Amino acid sequence: MSDTPRPYRSYVYAYPHKTAYRALPERPGLAALWADEPKDALSLYAHIPFCEVRCGFCNLFTRIGAPDELTTRYLDALDRQAVAVREALGDASPVRFATAAFGGGTPTFLTAAELERLCDIAEKRMGADLRAVPLSVETSPATATADRLAVLADRGATRLSIGVQSFVEAEARAAVRPQRRADVEAALGRIRDAGVPVLNIDLIYGIDGQTERSWRFSLDAALAWRPEELYLYPLYVRPLTGLGRIQDPAAADREWDEQRLRLYRYGRDHLLAHGYEQVSMRMFRRADAGPAGPDDYACQTDGMIGLGCGARSYTSDLHYSFDYAVDMREIRSIIDAYTETEDFSRAEVGRAVDGDEARRRHLLQSLLQAEGMPVAGYEERFGSSPFADFGPELARFEEYGWIADAPAGLLRLSPEGLAHSDGLGPELFSPAVRAAMAAYEAK
Numbered sequence: 001m002s003d004t005p006r007p008y009r010s011y012v013y014a015y016p017h018k019t020a021y022r023a024l025p026e027r028p029g030l031a032a033l034w035a036d037e038p039k040d041a042l043s044l045y046a047h048i049p050f051c052e053v054r055c056g057f058c059n060l061f062t063r064i065g066a067p068d069e070l071t072t073r074y075l076d077a078l079d080r081q082a083v084a085v086r087e088a089l090g091d092a093s094p095v096r097f098a099t100a101a102f103g104g105g106t107p108t109f110l111t112a113a114e115l116e117r118l119c120d121i122a123e124k125r126m127g128a129d130l131r132a133v134p135l136s137v138e139t140s141p142a143t144a145t146a147d148r149l150a151v152l153a154d155r156g157a158t159r160l161s162i163g164v165q166s167f168v169e170a171e172a173r174a175a176v177r178p179q180r181r182a183d184v185e186a187a188l189g190r191i192r193d194a195g196v197p198v199l200n201i202d203l204i205y206g207i208d209g210q211t212e213r214s215w216r217f218s219l220d221a222a223l224a225w226r227p228e229e230l231y232l233y234p235l236y237v238r239p240l241t242g243l244g245r246i247q248d249p250a251a252a253d254r255e256w257d258e259q260r261l262r263l264y265r266y267g268r269d270h271l272l273a274h275g276y277e278q279v280s281m282r283m284f285r286r287a288d289a290g291p292a293g294p295d296d297y298a299c300q301t302d303g304m305i306g307l308g309c310g311a312r313s314y315t316s317d318l319h320y321s322f323d324y325a326v327d328m329r330e331i332r333s334i335i336d337a338y339t340e341t342e343d344f345s346r347a348e349v350g351r352a353v354d355g356d357e358a359r360r361r362h363l364l365q366s367l368l369q370a371e372g373m374p375v376a377g378y379e380e381r382f383g384s385s386p387f388a389d390f391g392p393e394l395a396r397f398e399e400y401g402w403i404a405d406a407p408a409g410l411l412r413l414s415p416e417g418l419a420h421s422d423g424l425g426p427e428l429f430s431p432a433v434r435a436a437m438a439a440y441e442a443k
Contacts, residue, residue: 004400005423007257008234012368012425014312015361016351018324020436027346028318030088037303037315039089041098044128046078046118047308048102049335050109051140071110073339074308075117081307082125084344089305097128098302101136105310108143112151119155126305131156136198138163141179141187149194159198160191161231167221168214171207175235181221188225198228198289205263206235206256215263219270228289231282232267234260234422264419278370281421309338313347316358320350330443355382357430359389364428368421372404372412386411393427 010017050071089095100122110118122128136159137152144162152160164184166172172179191199201222205215222230268278276284304314312321322338325331353361359382366373378386387394394411397403402417402424417424429437 007420007423010426016433019440020433021351039095041302043304044097044100045306047311048104048107051106077339081344108139108148112147115151141184144187153194160196161200163202165204167218174208200229201227202231204233206260230284320347325443372410
């Protein structure tokens with residue numbers, strides 16, 4: 001349909017988006033924020049904002065390198081923050097972490113000894129039992145060294161995710177991710193040797209000059225390692241050549257959309273034919289891969305504790321974090337300020353989540369999963385029907401062909417609905433969140 005939203009508008013991995021956050025004038029205390037929250041199935045996330053190189057497609061909160069013992073000062077601050085947060089959680093009710101993750105940036109930018117310290121902070125300060133819960137860690141070809149991987153395997157990592165993006169060296173250069181395929185393959189070998197149960201490989205489609213043939217080359221190179229998971233990401237930075245030479249921006253956008261959709265469908269079908277199941281638009285899991293460990297965390301309802309200056313924390317009423325930036329100078333300034341912070345007992349930046357926003361978040365995070373959303377679970381939580389709360393939006397999705405014929409009681413996207421997840425997601429943003437995102441001054 002001509003009025004169908006563009007398929008690649010925004011990657012919706014959290015709601016409300018961080019660009020809708022604002023400074024909290026009242027700076028609420030964490031102890032009060034968490035006083036009445038369930039704390040028996042929390043998620044713990046530690047953010048390490050360092051990389052050896054900044055990829056051309058990256059808008060994550062990270063900086064290149066860490067001079068003057070910056071990683072030591074950062075871990076010192078992370079330790080102080082963990083002590084303050086754990087104290088704020090209190091002991092009036094059980095505190096248990098059901099899942100943990102180290103992201104960034106590149107956590108394995110840290111040395112092996114620093115990774116040991118990071119795990120100690122999670123365990124000794126926060127009380128997380130890393131060997132008893134799923135622990136996911138992000139890495140890169142250059143930093144996936146044997147000593148670092150040995151630490152992570154010993155401390156309970158169940159999943160290692162490596163950003164390869166492309167096994168074609170020319171495409172990696174086009175995405176400003178220069179790397180030799182031999183180095184990538186060597187890193188994958190070290191990860192397999194480490195014995196971590198789940199290997200995830202990230203690949204990107206939509207790179208300038210990428211074709212179905214070169215895309216299949218990368219897919220097959222990844223499949224040769226039989227990864228338990230594969231993530232297929234659409235590129236979100238307009239190529240500097242090729243499409244960028246087209247005079248009409250609208251025509252360039254349409255052509256790029258068509259290229260990405262074509263490559264997405266090719267990749268999806270290729271993985272499905274090779275024994276993978278689709279979990280979401282981006283995630284594919286090998287059908288015969290066993291579970292990475294017990295996982296009773298529900299992202300729609302359970303709380304999240306974020307440590308580090310780029311991490312978010314979620315209570316039922318407030319999502320909060322620190323300041324956010326993309327510009328490298330601003331990021332360096334925020335990281336420096338974080339390392340100098342002594343008092344981590346208050347929330348600084350965030351956004352309140354009322355009943356309407358909670359409904360939107362629940363629907364978004366459930367609907368964008370291939371398994372869909374049990375309607376009864378929504379009704380039990382909110383006392384209302386998603387069809388009453390979001391009737392016009394769901395009717396539009398139905399008209400676009402994005403809603404599947406699913407078993408009774410299940411609201412599920414069709415294959416085309418999943419393909420358009422990045423167009424569907426923003427359709428469910430509230431007017432207030434859209435206005436806040438539009439008013440955000442990028443820095």
